Amino acid sequence: MTERIGEIIETDSFMFVAESFTLNRPPALGSLVKAQAGGDTWVYGVVAFGETVSVDPGRGAVRRSRPDAYDEAVYTRHPELEHLLHTKFTVIPVGSRAGARVSQRIPSQPPPMHYSVYACAPDEVREFSERRLYLRTLATAELPAPVEHVLAAHLTWAYEQRGGDEAWLEQAALEVAGLLQQDVERLLAVLYAVDPEA
């Protein structure tokens, strides 16, 4: 079992938001995560956004550093920040697992509120990304960030998780090229970002 990394605090059919267990350290943009959906069913999703904000939306963060104490030292001096701030990440569901069966369809149910989000181990990433239909789901989803950045981040991340699998990267890039062929600027942004030869 992989590491629990967060707890769901917003959820609907097409995206869920989880609070990260480590402040300022949401899972990598573009990474594949999975949410517990009861029993042995899981929802797979791609991290499309991460942020750290004030817990109380009415009270924004203010400056805490001093000339002799900044960055990490701010947190040492203000342990209460752990409670005033939280780190959230947004996940776009792109598939699911029931027992051994992996599907790349959007799950029929959103993952339950307050359930856990886990990181995926490289083997699981490899298994899930073997087919690449989910890239279409991701590219056409309503994203909290520009699609080219999310796709680029995911391709680069998965390429590394797959141990530098160039063949996979090229096929995935071709798939993305098909999806974005009407919008060359976006497509080129992805290609330049993922290019292993660059």
Next chain:
Amino acid sequence: MDRKRLGVVVDGSFTAGLTVRLDPGQSTEDLQIGSFMVVQGREYTYFCMLSDLQLRTSDARLIAKPPQGFTPFVSRVLSGSATYAMAVVKPMLMMPTVDVRDDSRQLAGQTPEERGVMSVRTIPMHYAELVEATEIDFRTVFGSPDKPNHFVFGQPLTMNLPICLDLGRFMERSSGIFGQTGTGKSFTALVVLAGILRKNVGSTLIFDVHDEYAYGKESEQKKWVKGLKHLFGSKVLVYTLDKAQSNRAGRPADGILEIGMNQIERADVILMAQELGLTATASATIGLLEDRFNERWLTELLAMDPESIKAFCAEKGAHQGSVEALQRKLRELQRREYVRESMNANLLDEITLALENGKHVILHFGKHNSMMDYMLVSNLVTRYVRERWRKRTEKYEVSKQAADRPRPLMITVEEAHKFLNPEIASQTTFGTIAREMRKFHVTLMVIDQRPSGIDSEVLSQLGTRISGKLADERDIDAVLTGVSDRSALRNALASLKLRQEVLVVGHAVPMPIQVRPRNYDAEFWAEVAESPVSVAEDDLEREKRELFGA
């Protein structure tokens, strides 16, 4: 048999052809315009010709501002997605897909028709696959070397397997061999003629003005090639106009051809109007002379003194100046070494009889190879021979006896535009033969480097066209006069190499195809020759030495 997939059909129409999106990674540079390809539909498999390749982009910005400096990775991904290629293929024949799945079924039967190949009546749906043609596909459509009249003419440009001509159908209608000078028209004609002689499909009469068919010639590789007389011996009779040439070693002639002034008709002279510098009144003047003197008109004209010209003009109402001018110009004919005052028809009868009896006749011009000699003799002989075939045909139509059935005759003419240009095609025997199709079992094989000089009505009657590379648009148009799928074929023609590559369209092939004609070489000679000929290199060299004293 597995075929390499090239792309999928995404658009198209029956008339314009199918538009195929090439698969990512499939380079246009691996495909050749005019090549033979296969589209696999659900019910039918379509045999097609690649007629166009097009580059496309999905986003106009890629055209306006081509991205620069990308790595091979990016360009690999872009090509086949945002930048991609389309192929246009023209289906020409089709066959039930169930038969194509099974090699033995696909090759069953002797002819394409027997195998279930039919002309296209429909088109496949979206996403039918375009695949490379396999050897079996080629054999299905083009290869039947075992059929009686089928002759291996060459091979596809990209593969080494036989493409056959149905010589029976080839001879049934007039045909043309075209191409710029040096593309291999004469060599191609030699291959076809050797096939006709070998397969005994009919008789041929060849006007060998450039001295290449009877005794061969030196190729541009400085090799001396065999002529039809060498290959077929007594089956081929050579009549020469050039006495001096007739008994040279290695160039046996069967007779000397002479013609009498009494055999020259108005049409023969008018045909040479340009060469002789005749004016527009010449035809009318000759008419008056013929009225008065019948077939002796030329002899009489040339014998007239000023007084008798005056008398003739007074009697017939001819213009004196015209008669004088005509007389002056036609002296040119009299001066020809092979023109006699008067000849009976024995020699022409001999030639015609030989043709009727299944021999082949080559008229050899030797040193008398000016356009004037060529036109005069060819038209005269052809007129005589056709007349005989016409009579034979009429007799056959009455008797309906198989024995009376005229043997198919094909007349080969180089420089065909001389006889078939729009101004004179309606008056020459060649024009008549081309237009009346195979009514009298006589057809032409016209050879020309400038087909646009040939009357379009004649061109549209051609059953089979074999064309090498042509540069001039008008010539390309001319070759494809009266042919369907012109735009596809036009591209196929334009993409041929300069030498020994031809497009074959029409009667003698199931569908148009680009072919590399067989090498006309020792191997070929050994295969077609009737009597075993010695084709050893040193033998040819010896002949050449004897000929040229080299």
